[in-house]
Structures are given as structure tokens and as C-alpha cells.
Amino acid sequence: MFSALYLVLPLLELLLSAELSGGDRVDCMKAKEQCWKERGCRTNYRRLRQCLASKKTDLNLASGLEATDECHNAAEALKQTSLYSCYCERGTDEENCLRIYWRMYQSLQGNDQLKGSPYEPVNSTLSGVLPVVPILSVKHISEENNCLNAANACNLNDTCHKYKAAFVTPCITSVSNQVCNRHRCHRALRQFFDQVPAKLSYGMLFCSCHSVACRERRRQTIVPACSYEERKRPSCLALRESCQRNYICRARLTVFFTNCQPQSRSVTSCLKDYADCLLAYSGLIGTLMTPNYIDSSSLSVAPWCDCSNSGDDLEECYEFLNFFKNNKCLKNAIQAFGNGSNTATSTAFWVKKTLGPAGSENEIPKHVLPPCENLQVRSGFRFSRAYF
Template sequence: MGHPQIPRPPASVLLLLLLLPPPLGAGDSLPTESRLMNSCIQAKRKCRANPTCKAAYHHLGSCASTLSTPSPSEESSVSADCLEAARQLRNSSLIGCTCHPRMKNHTTCLEIYWTVHPARSLGDYELDVSPYEDSVTAKPWKMNLSKLKMLKPDSDLCLKFTTLCTLNGKCDRLRKAYGVACSGSRCQRHVCLAQLRSFFEKADPPHAQGLLLCPCAPTDRSCGERRRNTIAPRCALPAEPPNCLELQSLCRADPLCRSRLMDFQTHCHPLDILGTCATEQSKCLQAYLGLIGTTMTPNFISNFNTSVALSCTCRGSGNLQEECEQLERSFSHNSCLMKAIAAKMRFHSQLFSQDWEDPTFSVMEHEIENLALRIQTTVAFLFSCTLTPILLQRLW
């Protein structure tokens, strides 16, 4: 008598289980450096254990003012000692280290990354790349939309998401903190930006994204104004728009802002004239939200549409006019960013067009669909690896 065959789950389900990262626990909202594949903080510890690496890193730190991805014509002006220190680090663990936006000692990690950055690019003249590890958190969205029954059916969606935030203790606390810091005649811009950044870093993504990316009817001025004022434009943005290149220089001088800008350029960069995007929409959106609260904070340009822009101008750019306009267009005419914002707004609109017997199911389903798209891009890599015969038999 043969053994009964045990039903085997579809291969797609097995792939999902294999590729799904372990969910963060309730006490793990801030990833520790040990969760990263190669944290810059860990890499620096390894470097300090090697006398040659330690000396090269220390010397490279003193070269920061003169060594910053020079062009071929400028490389000769960099001291030989700085060039040698950069070359010695190119074979160390520091060269591929990364950080995480929510990790502890985040600023320290970024400072290490940018100290080593000249060693990564020296001689190659590559474009800057994001310092952040390309990781995905598998926590499902949890939002009790049934609470919205207390609102009028015709209430605009920005008001509904504002109400959801108010009903959530964490979101309400963080929103009030930046509301207080960003209001009043004595508002200090750096304090306002810090609180605004804290909101988008710490609030649960459904609430933060819902507040900023809520869809409004083109004629609904109050809805659009509520959405635009999420970034408190009167205080978070400069009173007089500076030159965009000056704004970019200020950003590059700050490790955090520079990192967020590089992350945005990495994940929201159209690859060709057809608008093919470098990465998936969720990563572009996350990178865009990461800029909020920095010197390069973008915002909606009006209460009537979803176009975003930096608060700067290209007037007075001289012979750098074209470079300035290119920077400006990377926000205002960025097809990847526009598609990501439009997709998220469509999803938010769909949330409120359903019967919410189970108010969290469809939100989790949406995230699984996004994960399935990510799996498609990694299946080729998975099957290029060596799998055990048993696993291959189960998959096929």
C-alpha cells in the first residue's frame, strides 16, 4: 500500500516563505546594527582591529576637506597621503558598509559611510549611491478603518486620515509635537524640521503616508490645503526661496540630508526617456518621505494638484543654470516620483470604497501584492544559488 501523497503548497507560496524577512517584534521598532548585513559601525570595529586599516581610516578622516570624489583633472591636487589612505581602504570591510534609516546610532553610521565614501569612488568617478541597505520590512499595515464610521460619508479623505491619526495615540502624539514646533511667530526652523522628520520616521507608515498622500478632488481646496499643510510650509520651508544649488550644497554638508538625497536619487531616478524607473514604487516613495524634515524638504506646490517641488529657485545661477534646472526638475518633473505618488493615492482612495467587515484585511493584501512584485525581481537570483535536492523537488 503506497503512502498517501501530502498536498504540496504552490511553488509561489514556498518562495514567499523563503524570501519573506522575519517580522520585527513589538520591541524591535528600531533595528540594531547587528540586523544589517554589513553595518558601517560594525565595519569600523573590524577596521580598528587592523593597524593598517585603522591608520588609513584615521588619515582619511583628516582629508575630508580635500578629498571628495575628484574629477581626473582635480585628482593631482589631492595630497598623495590622502590618495594612498583611500586606496588602502578599498579592500577593507568598510568599503561596502551600509546603514538603516531607523537603526540606533544612525548619525554615527552615516558619518562613517561618508568618511569612507571617497575610497569607494576614487578613480572610478561613479555617481553617489544610497548609503542605506536595500532591505524590506515585512510588517503588515494595521489600520482600523471602522472608526471612520463616525465621520460623514462625504468627508474628504485628508480629513479622514487626519482623524485616523488623532485616534492613534502614537501618531497623534508625534503630529502634535511637530504641530507645536512648527507654529507660532517664534518658530525655529531647525526645531520644526527635526520634529517633522521624527514624525515621518517614527509614525506607522499607514498613518504618515495617509496624511501626506491622501487623494483630493481637483476642486476641493480645503482637502488640498490640509494635505499641503501636513509639511507646515510656513515654518518648515524657507521664507525666501534660496537658489536650488545653494540648497543642495547645504544638504551635502550634512551627512543625514546628503544620505536622504542620495537615497532619493537612487530609487526615484528614471533610467531613460520612456520613464523606466530604477526601482519599485514603494522604495521611491520611502526615499521621498525620507527627505521631509531635511534641508531639501519637498512639498506640494499648490492646493489643487499633486505636483511636488523644492522650495528654491534657479534665478541667479549664472553658467550653472542648466545644472540647477536639472536638480529642480528631478522633483517637479520626476515621472517615477509622480507615478509612485499617484499609485499610493489610488490605493488610499480604494480603501474607503470598500465594505470594512474586516478593516485590516485588504491593507495586508495590498502589501502582499507589493511583496510579490519584489519576489519576481529576486527569483532569478534565488534559482542561481545552490539549493538542496529536497528543496528543488518540493519546488518542482
């Protein structure tokens, strides 16, 4: 039920907003500029902003709660403008754009649930985004460290090398054991996955492995000691709440729940394309909800949190966490990319042009790739620049 709500509500909202706006969505920054040129729109937007800033005013109009006539009228008037159905893009001015989007969303839909995508949908194309390592026989692949090959390929590309160096520097703890600058690390990681062509960035993050060294390199791609791990694991629900208060994190988590929605009746186990899911997953890296591989023996991923202190909300917490850890759609998407194939049904990977300048039913089907050895990484593994 929880997962279904994440799926159905965004679709309904998208259809409704398209109907009201004639199907023409405008970037929220441009929509605000247009609004500012009209006295009436400008007045209503300012009034709405004041209403949202007031702790005494409840603008949860979607749930029927009372709001002042002034605030209600301002919100209703703005529904007739391009602000109501505006969208944002990952990258430049994303935070400022999302500030406008969530301001409108909060006033018209409430602020209790993550629903609706603030990003403009991009249609899949037939231009495949394949891994750096070509499709080889299983015997040959087992002798390769595909993650090392992907890192080397990145170093040979000027753009990839530039943005990789930009996140490695702030993400690695200094020799003097100084705590890393996590904010700078996260920002640089977002830029890496937003600006580097997916063929190269995905090659490092989703490379296929048959050895402990390869899997550990894959797990260390995002420098987990800085970007992912903390001294204590917070409650997953507390982490989700913190994410909802952050413009970028909330937007990208919304897209992840929408685009990585499992579908049991689909051959791929995904409601949408693998490419949609991988783009959504990579978009979470560099946010408060940054996920990573749990260990070096599987494709299970999760944010840095647990459900030990969830109290009466334990079931809800596990449901949230398992959407990461036991998501068959996400696992199949990672497996398909690392195996060098599009999908079992020839669904093509795509990448948005602006992103690049030039033991359950959730286990991966064994026919996709031969099972790897169940190897354990020795404890006390130390991260070093050698991984880059």
C-alpha cells in the same frame, strides 16, 4: 544624461562594493568598531581622517588627481575592510553613521556627484501598505475629506499621535509671532516619518482629494510655514550644494534620485517600485531639501527654491527642479497610494519593519483617477492647529 548618471553610477558602485566585500555589508558603526580593534586598520582610518581634514590634500582618487602616497595608501588599505561597503539606517545614530560612510566615500569616490546609496536596500514584500480610507466609489470619495480622515486615524493611534504632536509643537509659530525653531521642527518631522507606520504617515501625506479644503490640509501636513517656506527662495543649485554638505540630507537626496527615477518603458513609469519612491520622498522631509506640494490644485511638488539666479547653469538648475515638479514616477506613486491601489501591475507597497513599531508626458494618466476640478485656493490662507 544627468538623470542617467544618477541611476547608473550607484548600481555600478553597489555591484563593485558587493564583489570586493563578498556581498556582506556591515553597518558603518559596527565596521568602525571592527576596524578599531585592528591596529593597522585603526592607523589607516586615523590617517585618512587627517587627510580629509587637511585643505591642502586632494583625495579625489576616483578622478585620478594627485594625492600624497600616505593618504593614497591609507585609502587603498581601507578598501579591503568592511568600511568600504558599509551602510547606514534611517533613525538612531544615522548622522554619526553617515559621517563614517561619507568619509570613506569622499576618499574613494570623490565628492563632486551624488551617487551611490548609503542605505541598505530592502526587498519589496507582498504586505500592502494601504491608505487609511478604503477604496470607495468616486462619488463617495468626492464627499469625503480623506486627509481629515487620515489625521483622525493618526490621532487614534498612540504612536502616530505621539510623534505628530512632537513635530506640531516646534513647527507652529507661537501666538507672539516668534520665529519657529526650524532645526527642531525638521528633526521631529524626520522622527515622525521614520517611526510611524507608513500606513498612517503616508495616509496624511498622500491622501487623495477632490476639494480645496482637503488639498490644503494635505499641503499643510508638514507645517510649511516653518519646515518648508522661507522669506526668499534660494537657487536650487545653491540649495543642492548645501544639502551635499549635510550628511543626512545628502544621503536622502541620493536615495530619492535613485528610487524615484522615471522609466518611460515601465507601465508604472518607475524604474523601481512605487513604495521605494514614496519612502525616498518622505525621507527628504525634515532635511534642507524638504519638498512639499507647490499649491492646492495639483500633485506637483518641489523644494523651496527656484532657478532665477542660476546664470550659465540655468539648464542644469531646471533639470534638477523638474525631477521634483514633473516626475511622472513620483506623481503616479502618490496617485496610486491616494487611490487605494497598489499599482497598475499589482506591485505591492512595502515598509521596512524598523520604520514602524507595531501638460506634459509627466501628467498623471486620467484613467488612474478622474480629474479633479481646477480650483484655486483663496490667497492669504492662514495655518492653524485645526489642521491637526
